[in-house]
Amino acid sequence: MENMEEKKSAVTEETTGVKAETKDKPKKKKRIWLRILLGVILTPVLLVLAAAIVLFIILYGRIATVTSADQVGHNLYKIHYQQDYFLDKALDAGIKTEEDLLQFINEEMFFGYGIDANIDKYACSGFLAKTDGGKYLTGRSFGLGGTDKLAVYSTPKKGYKSLSMVSLDMLGIGGEQGPEALSPEGRLAMLAAPYICMDGVNEKGVFAALMDVDTVEIHDDTERPELIVTLAVRLILDRAGSVDEAVELLRQYDIHTGHGWTQHIFITDATGDAAVVEWSRPKTWNTLKKSEMHVTRSKMCTNFHLYEFEGKTEGMCERFDAMSNALEGKSEITHEYAMDILESVYQYINEYTFTDWSVIYYQNDFTMDVATNKDFDTVYHLEPGDF
Numbered sequence: 001m002e003n004m005e006e007k008k009s010a011v012t013e014e015t016t017g018v019k020a021e022t023k024d025k026p027k028k029k030k031r032i033w034l035r036i037l038l039g040v041i042l043t044p045v046l047l048v049l050a051a052a053i054v055l056f057i058i059l060y061g062r063i064a065t066v067t068s069a070d071q072v073g074h075n076l077y078k079i080h081y082q083q084d085y086f087l088d089k090a091l092d093a094g095i096k097t098e099e100d101l102l103q104f105i106n107e108e109m110f111f112g113y114g115i116d117a118n119i120d121k122y123a124c125s126g127f128l129a130k131t132d133g134g135k136y137l138t139g140r141s142f143g144l145g146g147t148d149k150l151a152v153y154s155t156p157k158k159g160y161k162s163l164s165m166v167s168l169d170m171l172g173i174g175g176e177q178g179p180e181a182l183s184p185e186g187r188l189a190m191l192a193a194p195y196i197c198m199d200g201v202n203e204k205g206v207f208a209a210l211m212d213v214d215t216v217e218i219h220d221d222t223e224r225p226e227l228i229v230t231l232a233v234r235l236i237l238d239r240a241g242s243v244d245e246a247v248e249l250l251r252q253y254d255i256h257t258g259h260g261w262t263q264h265i266f267i268t269d270a271t272g273d274a275a276v277v278e279w280s281r282p283k284t285w286n287t288l289k290k291s292e293m294h295v296t297r298s299k300m301c302t303n304f305h306l307y308e309f310e311g312k313t314e315g316m317c318e319r320f321d322a323m324s325n326a327l328e329g330k331s332e333i334t335h336e337y338a339m340d341i342l343e344s345v346y347q348y349i350n351e352y353t354f355t356d357w358s359v360i361y362y363q364n365d366f367t368m369d370v371a372t373n374k375d376f377d378t379v380y381h382l383e384p385g386d387f
Contacts (some may be wrong), residue, residue, distance in 0.1 A: 164200025205270025
């Protein structure tokens with residue numbers, strides 16, 4: 001009987017075991033299907049998250065830049081430019097005209113979406129002077145006509161940090177037709193600012209400014225790479241540590257000027273060196289298509305070719321004469337006196353055309369003072385920490 005019970009128990013146990021095993025199979029299948037379902041749901045979520053992270057990394061510089069834009073005062077804005085503006089790529093892009101430059105900006109900064117630009121003629125003045133303690137400043141007035149202006153602090157990975165000024169009208173911002181500066185459209189357009197700067201100084205104390213000259217456009221055509229003068233200012237600010245370095249950089253390129261005129265570049269540095277770089281068409285122009293580059297050592301510049309007059313500049317320009325008379329016999333000047341000089345060369349043609357800004361760059365301190373329009377009683381002091 002005991003044997004029969006044991007056999008019965010064994011059979012029951014065996015049967016129970018089989019039944020238990022049978023009950024476990026659906027649970028395992030359920031777990032497998034749950035994993036598959038989770039995978040189906042989570043995979044696209046993870047892919048979207050990964051894409052969002054990659055997109056954020058790509059756009060971070062742009063986002064950080066446009067969100068840094070702010071108003072400083074009447075018609076004056078500021079921005080900390082943290083996005084890569086692809087200077088090396090621009091230098092290799094064969095940019096010969098302002099239209100070429102605008103197309104490059106649209107493709108690289110705006111993924112092909114176009115912005116309008118208004119790069120027009122401008123009347124300007126500039127001078128270098130020594131201040132107390134052996135430091136140097138460069139004063140500059142820029143005349144286009146009462147538009148909004150932008151102070152730019154650039155911090156490129158491959159280049160010197162710089163402070164510069166941009167006319168927002170040139171980017172199609174402000175005025176009666178354009179979007180407001182701090183609107184979404186205005187902020188996005190500011191991404192083009194590094195390539196449209198009219199003057200600036202870098203952390204090494206090198207200053208560069210573009211000024212019009214009433215002569216025909218220059219368009220070299222040799223084996224050298226192309227460089228439009230608007231882009232030349234950015235090249236100097238990013239790469240030059242002295243006036244001589246700036247001059248040597250410019251010698252390496254075929255130069256292209258724009259908007260129907262030619263331009264020259266006023267360059268100064270923190271050691272007190274200064275030069276005006278100009279280009280002209282020599283007699284061999286029709287055959288060689290190579291301009292002649294002139295480097296004139298001068299601590300002042302306005303809107304006429306200096307190389308033609310060999311220092312005999314009196315009477316050539318009222319603003320040049322005014323700066324020359326103001327600085328004559330002055331071994332050192334104060335920043336207040338420097339702003340007074342800029343006020344003396346302020347221009348007012350009509351309600352639409354007058355001096356946009358008057359700025360003093362302190363080359364040993366890497367700071368700037370800005371007065372907008374004709375409000376010389378209100379001067380805005382800016383340094384990197386303010387951006």
